[in-house]
Amino acid sequence: MLKSILIVSLTIIFGLLSAQNVIVPFNKKLSQFHNVRDFSISKDGDEAFFTIHSPNAEISQLAFIKKENNEWSEPELLPFCDSFMYLEPFLSGDGTRLFFVSDRPLDAINDQKKDFDIWYVERNNKNDVWSGPKNIGKPINSHLDEFYPSVSDNNNLYFTVDSPNGVGKDDIYFSKWEKGAYLKPVLLNENINSKGYEFNAFISKKEDFIIFTKYNEEGGQGSGDLYISKRNTNGDWEKATNLGVPINTKYMEYCPFYDEENQILYFTSKRQNLPSRKFKNISDLKNYIQENANGLSKIYMVNLKIE
Numbered sequence: 001m002l003k004s005i006l007i008v009s010l011t012i013i014f015g016l017l018s019a020q021n022v023i024v025p026f027n028k029k030l031s032q033f034h035n036v037r038d039f040s041i042s043k044d045g046d047e048a049f050f051t052i053h054s055p056n057a058e059i060s061q062l063a064f065i066k067k068e069n070n071e072w073s074e075p076e077l078l079p080f081c082d083s084f085m086y087l088e089p090f091l092s093g094d095g096t097r098l099f100f101v102s103d104r105p106l107d108a109i110n111d112q113k114k115d116f117d118i119w120y121v122e123r124n125n126k127n128d129v130w131s132g133p134k135n136i137g138k139p140i141n142s143h144l145d146e147f148y149p150s151v152s153d154n155n156n157l158y159f160t161v162d163s164p165n166g167v168g169k170d171d172i173y174f175s176k177w178e179k180g181a182y183l184k185p186v187l188l189n190e191n192i193n194s195k196g197y198e199f200n201a202f203i204s205k206k207e208d209f210i211i212f213t214k215y216n217e218e219g220g221q222g223s224g225d226l227y228i229s230k231r232n233t234n235g236d237w238e239k240a241t242n243l244g245v246p247i248n249t250k251y252m253e254y255c256p257f258y259d260e261e262n263q264i265l266y267f268t269s270k271r272q273n274l275p276s277r278k279f280k281n282i283s284d285l286k287n288y289i290q291e292n293a294n295g296l297s298k299i300y301m302v303n304l305k306i307e
Contacts, residue, residue, distance in 0.1 A: 121133055
């Protein structure tokens with residue numbers, strides 16, 4: 001039985017991260033924004049995508065940065081973003097398709113926003129320009145809100161739906177890619193979903209583990225916590241395990257992305273840890289508030305070995 005259960009390094013389970021596993025902000029260039037969330041990085045580690053929110057999230061846009069000479073560039077907006085909301089980017093393994101969520105209208109004729117759907121853009125290679133946005137369509141999208149796409153190497157899609165037909169409030173669904181099309185979405189089992197909120201799932205390349213958020217789960221740290229589940233030899237998902245302190249806090253942790261090549265977990269957190277001190281000047285105060293855990297959504301990273 002024990003061999004079938006996903007073992008996250010004991011230091012993680014018991015919240016005893018070593019000095020090599022400290023949680024740090026992804027990059028200071030993102031600290032200029034009040035709220036940044038969601039994260040996806042290319043296989044070669046030279047291109048990353050994320051969401052920028054206004055303070056109250058009434059504006060939401062997708063941005064990217066590129067690594068040149070081992071330095072990240074200044075953030076830029078993706079060219080297809082307009083006055084509608086764009087969030088939750090996920091880059092395919094080969095880097096040619098970028099999935100995201102938007103309330104943009106289905107066509108240029110209708111300028112009225114709709115519910116949130118999963119969309120994507122395409123390109124031939126990383127130096128090519130992105131196509132125009134394409135709605136992923138049925139059976140994935142519906143009259144409900146679909147969120148947080150994550151795709152395995154075989155193109156199977158995992159996403160979140162606030163559905164009256166689910167187990168709880170928000171639930172995680174799966175859709176198989178077969179013969180060039182997605183099949184009817186399937187609700188993941190009770191080891192993943194509950195009567196509460198489960199959302200923002202990252203699926204591994206081989207679909208052997210999944211990381212997601214549970215909200216206000218009994219036994220958790222509080223608010224949203226990151227959980228992990230592994231698929232057993234029968235193909236079923238094992239009961240999800242809390243990733244523990246210090247990854248999870250009493251504040252919100254969500255939007256996970258795991259770099260399997262480098263064993264790095266990226267995630268968004270609203271953690272707050274700003275002890276007061278004396279400041280040299282107004283610039284020192286401004287930087288201290290912006291660059292540290294200030295209770296707003298920030299993207300963090302930590303080395304995490306998943307076995």
